[in-house]
Amino acid sequence: MKRGGQVARVREGVFFATPEPLPRGRHGLTRDQVRESQRERLLIAMTELLADAGVGGVGPAEVARRAGVSLAAFYDCFPGKEDCVFAGYDRFIAVLLQQMLAVDASGLDRPALVRSMLGAYLDTLRSDLVVARAYQVEIDGLGARARAQRRESLLLFARHIREVADGLEGGSARALPESAYIGMVYAARQLASDALDVEPAPDFATLTAELTVWLADTFREQ
DSSP: OOSOSSOOOOOBTTTBOOOOOOOSSSOOOOHHHHHHHHHHHHHHHHHHHHHHHOGGGOOHHHHHHHHTSOHHHHHHHOSSHHHHHHHHHHHHHHHHHHHHHTOOOTTOOHHHHHHHHHHHHHHHHHHOHHHHHHHHTGGGGGTHHHHHHHHHHHHHHHHHHHHHHHTOSSSOSOOOOHHHHHHHHHHHHHHHHHHHHHOSSOOHHHHHHHHHHHHHHHTOOO
């Protein structure tokens, strides 16, 4: 495996929560309940192995073993490896967006709002570095589909930030084009990805502070 040693676990309750073990023998769970439990375990296992070994070092059989389910159960939940990876990525993006939506814009000007939203993004990455490495760095090994998913997700983030920022009262009167917000999101994403790629515990607090400097300049009145 790429990083060697014991495979790191995801942090419980941030992006994923490990289901309770399924009861042995006869039980009252429906097929859908069993399948949902297995699916969540497979997503967790895939995420952990992806962060550790990269796309090329992970296969369905290995994921099934780590999840404690059969290979048949894997294929009952996902058509193939990439489908499992992208299901995990969808969860990753949904949680990040949820954290950004939770930012209270009351009393903030535009620079402070954007800083708060990017801070929420980076703080969420920092809260589970295993998930962050899997879906910020290693997923890029899946090529064109991963790039398309990334563009769609970052555009979603940028449009949300712009919509909230443009609706602020008492903020900067100078409207910025959508491309400016896309640039902010792309810059934050790339800097975070590079830090995750080279550092075991990236200093995202310092990164947020550094981003603040040029964000303030971006919103400066002309």
